[in-house]
Amino acid sequence: MVEATGADGIDIDWEYPGGNRDDYKIIPNHRREWEVDAYPLLLQQLRETLGRNKVLSIAVPGLERDLMAFTSRLVPKIAEQVDFINIMTYDLINRRDTVVRHHSGIEDSRKSVQRYLDRGLPRDKANLGLGYYAKWVLTED
Secondary structure, three states: OHHHHOOOEEEEOOOOOOOOOOOOOOOOHHHHOHHHHHHHHHHHHHHHHHOOOOEEEEEEEOOHHHOOOOOOOOHHHHHHHOOEEEEEOOOOOOOOOOOOOOOOOHHHHHHHHHHHHHOOOOHHHEEEEOOOOOOOOOOOO
16 A cells, blocks of 8 residues: 555554553453554564655554553664654543643643653654644533
8 A cells, every 4th residue: 555655654543552542441451461562563564564665653642541552661662663753742631531631731741752762762763743722621510
């Protein structure tokens, strides 16, 4: 498909390897643990298939609780396979939250990027993904 369409490469947005997806109340995270180690292998196979002349990038979560597949052990392995990583520093509140706060605040965005750098992501592969939109919530008394 990449060759047929003349695309520059592939961007993978898997939300999220290891769990915490929109069906988290139906399928518990422990049933998705196998995805954590499978994710870098998928990226390795994609890189081998694409070669180094095509772009391979990924979108990754910004929240600590969603980083099951982005540990200090795995981030360096993942970084070897991709050209860059788009860190989603938006939607930092969602249906699992019980408090209201910024969904893409400056400090939360900085912390999101720092988590990946602390886990071994080279700075030259880190992209800040930021939301240019508003979120709203209804609160109860």
